[in-house]
Amino acid sequence: xxxxxxxxxxxxxxxxxxxxxxxxxxxxxxxxxxxxxxxxxxxxxxxxxxxxxxxxxxxxxxxxxxxxxxxxxxxxxxxxxxxxxxxxxxxxxxxxxxxxxxxxxxxxxxxxxxxxxxxxxxxxxxxxxxxxxxxxxxxxxxxxxxxxxxxxxxxxxxxxxxxxxxxxxxxxxxxxxxxxxxxxxxxxxxxxxxxxxxxxxxxxxxxxxxxxxxxxxxxxxxxxxxxxxxxxxxxxxxxxxxxxxxxxxxxxxxxxxxxxxxxxxxxxxxxxxxxxxxxxxxxxxxxxxxxxxxxxxxxxxxxxxxxxxxxxxxxxxxxxxxxxxxxxxxxxxxxxxxxxxxxxxxxxxxxxxxxxxxxxxxxxxxxxxxxx
Numbered sequence: 121x122x123x124x125x126x127x128x129x130x131x132x133x134x135x136x137x138x139x140x141x142x143x144x145x146x147x148x149x150x151x152x153x154x155x156x157x158x159x160x161x162x163x164x165x166x167x168x169x170x171x172x173x174x175x176x177x178x179x180x181x182x183x184x185x186x187x188x189x190x191x192x193x194x195x196x197x198x199x200x201x202x203x204x205x206x207x208x209x210x211x212x213x214x215x216x217x218x219x220x221x222x223x224x225x226x227x228x229x230x231x232x233x234x235x236x237x238x239x240x241x242x243x244x245x246x247x248x249x250x251x252x253x254x255x256x257x258x259x260x261x262x263x264x265x266x267x268x269x270x271x272x273x274x275x276x277x278x279x280x281x282x283x284x285x286x287x288x289x290x291x292x293x294x295x296x297x298x299x300x301x302x303x304x305x306x307x308x309x310x311x312x313x314x315x316x317x318x319x320x321x322x323x324x325x326x327x328x329x330x331x332x333x334x335x336x337x338x339x340x341x342x343x344x345x346x347x348x349x350x351x352x353x354x355x356x357x358x359x360x361x362x363x364x365x366x367x368x369x370x371x372x373x374x375x376x377x378x379x380x381x382x383x384x385x386x387x388x389x390x391x392x393x394x395x396x397x398x399x400x401x402x403x404x405x406x407x408x409x410x411x412x413x414x415x416x417x418x419x420x421x422x423x424x425x426x427x428x429x430x431x432x433x434x435x436x437x438x439x440x441x442x443x444x445x446x447x448x449x450x451x452x453x454x455x456x457x458x459x460x461x462x463x464x465x466x467x468x469x470x471x472x473x474x475x476x477x478x479x480x481x482x483x484x485x486x487x488x489x490x491x492x
Contacts, residue, residue: 121151121152121189121190121445122151122152122153122154122187122188122189122190123138123146123151123152123153123154123188123189123190123192123441123445124153124154124155124178124184124185124187124188124190124191124192125137125138125153125154125155125156125159125175125184125191125192125193126156126159126181126184126185126191126193126201127156127157127158127159127181128159128193128194128195128423129181129198129200129201130195130196130198130420130423131402131403131404132402132403132404132420132423132424133194133195133420133423133426134162134163134423134426135163135194135195135422135423135426135429135430135433136155136159136160136163136165136194136426136430137192137193137194137212137213138153138155138192138434138438139160139165139430139431139434140160140165140169140170140172140173140175141173141434142434142438142441143155143170143173143174143175144173144174145438145442146441146442146445147173147174147175149442149445149446151445152176153170153173153174153175153176154175154176154177154178154183154184154187154188155167155170155175155176155177155178156177156178156179156180156181156183156184157177157178157179157180160430162426163426163427163429163430164426164427165430181201181204182204185201185204185205185206185209186204186206188209189209189210190209190210190211190212190441190444190445191205191209191210191211191212191213192212192213192437192441193211193212193213193214194213194214194423194430194433195213195214195420195423196213196214196215196216196217196220196223197211197213197223197226197227199222199226202223202226202227202230203226205226205227205230205232206230206232207230207231207232207467208231208232208233208467209230209232209233210232210233210234210235210444210449211227211232211233211234211235212235212237212437212440212441212444213235213236213237214236214237214238214250214253214390215227215234215236215237215238215464216236216238216390216391217236217363217464217465217472217475218363218364218365218391218392218474218475218478219365219366219390219391219392221479224465224470224475224479224481225479227464227465228465228468228469228470228481229468231467231468232465232467233449233463233465233466233467234463234464234465234466235444235449235453235459235462235463235464236363236462236463236464236472237249237250237433237436237437237462238250238362238363239362239363239461239462239464239472240440240458240459240461240462241362241457241458241461242458243458247298247362248436249433249436249437249440249462250298250360251298251436252429252432252433252435252436253422253429253432253433254297254298254299254302254358254360254387255298255299255302255432256302256421256422256425256428256429256432257299257302257387257421257422258298258299258300258301258302258303258305258306258356258358258387259302259303259305259306260421260422260424260425261299261303261356261358261385261387261421262280262291262303262306262307262310262312262354262356262385263306264385264406264416264418264421265280265291265354265356265383265385265416266279266280266310266354268354268383268385268407268414268416269289269353269354269381269383271381273407273414274381274407274409274414275381275382275383275414276289276353276379276380276381276382276383277381278353280307280310280312280353280354281310281311281312282311282312287313288310288311288312288313289312289313289353289354290312290313290315290351290352290353290354291303291307291312291313291314291315291352291353291354291355291356292315292317292348292349292351292352292354292355292356293307293314293315293316293317293356293358294317294355294356294357294358294359294369294370294394295317295318295357295358295359295360295388295394296316296317296318296320296323296324296326296327296337297318297323297358297360299356299358299360299387299388300316300318300327300356300358301327301330303356303358303387304316304327304331304334304335307354307356308331308334308335312354313336314331314334314335314336315335315336315337315338315348315352316335316336316337316338317338317339317340317343317345317348318337318338318339318340319339319340319341321339324337324338324339325337345369345370345374346374346377347377349370349374349377349378350377350378350379352378352379352382353379353382353383354382354383354385355370355378355382355383355384355385355395356385356387357369357370357384357385357386357387357388357389357393357394357395357398358387358388359388359394360388360391361391361474362474363464363472363474363475364391364474364475364477364478365391365392365474365478366388366391366392366393366394367394368393368394368395368396369394369395370384370394370395370396370397371396372396372397372410372411375397375410375411375413376411378411378412378413380412380413381412381413381414382413382414383413383414383415383416384398384413384414384415384416384417385416385417386398386415386416386417387421389401389417389418389419390419390420393417395415397410397411397413397415398415398417399415399417400417400418400419401415401416401417401418401419402418402419403418403420403423403424406418440452440459440462443456443459444459449490450490450491453486453490454487454490460486460487460490461486463486463489463490466484466486466489466490467489467492469482469484469489470482470483470484471483471484471485471486471489472486
């Protein structure tokens, strides 16, 4: 198959869909790979490395969209890219459609086949293609939050880990999944006081086994969240409902109880955010203030560390891509129910229920869709 890798064009997005090593694997399987000129440059991958791996270099994204059977990206197609997607073309990337009506409508209209990294599952009900970027975003959330707490960033003027004789900041993490666990790794390492809020008692027990008394587990239905927010210096929003819009756990009214200069890092912003006052920002202009609370809502946080992120992402996505290219999408998805869960839009039909529900579209079972 012909596999195309365009340069990412979302603002401050420097990751790329395939590393040279991944290209080498695909070439060895008999496939053709086309990479856009300097597509991997910002992640530290040169054209020469791709050429050495066996790829061809295309001068423009349009050349890739015109020629490739599979488009491999990192972030959701931007408007100009959606217009280039061809009927029956396979798009393999993060999509986050539940928070993107225009994108959903554009992909439906294109009659392409769209597989979302973030809804592929595994035997344990986890999301293996989302996990590596959730881990990066979770770790970055505390780094970003610590920076935002500095006075020159309009924060409270606190050092997250405190100082000799001075206690560290209070961090509240909403959600004990991959984001939450990785945020806790950094926050506890920086010696902050860390609360993790989750609805699952079992998950909180697991986290307590990992972190011991370095965290304070909080079951969501047994706490007064408003009271907890009044104590917080850094709030990390790491709540996820697979493929669906994030629930708004923190309302605008609750912000009035938060300290002046406290910080919210809403990692859930890709899925609409779990804070009512959250709106997407970029690495170039990452923060804004509502009711004296600093909001950091960068929608592609791992793009700030593109080399680490690209390498981690490819470790997860490449095995599925090899199956997709070797077998074709119908056989590859038909043989693997977990890979099939990644199919969100198929030739004009919405095949992921949460997306169909949020936008009022008819839902078509993905297994039925791929038979056509």
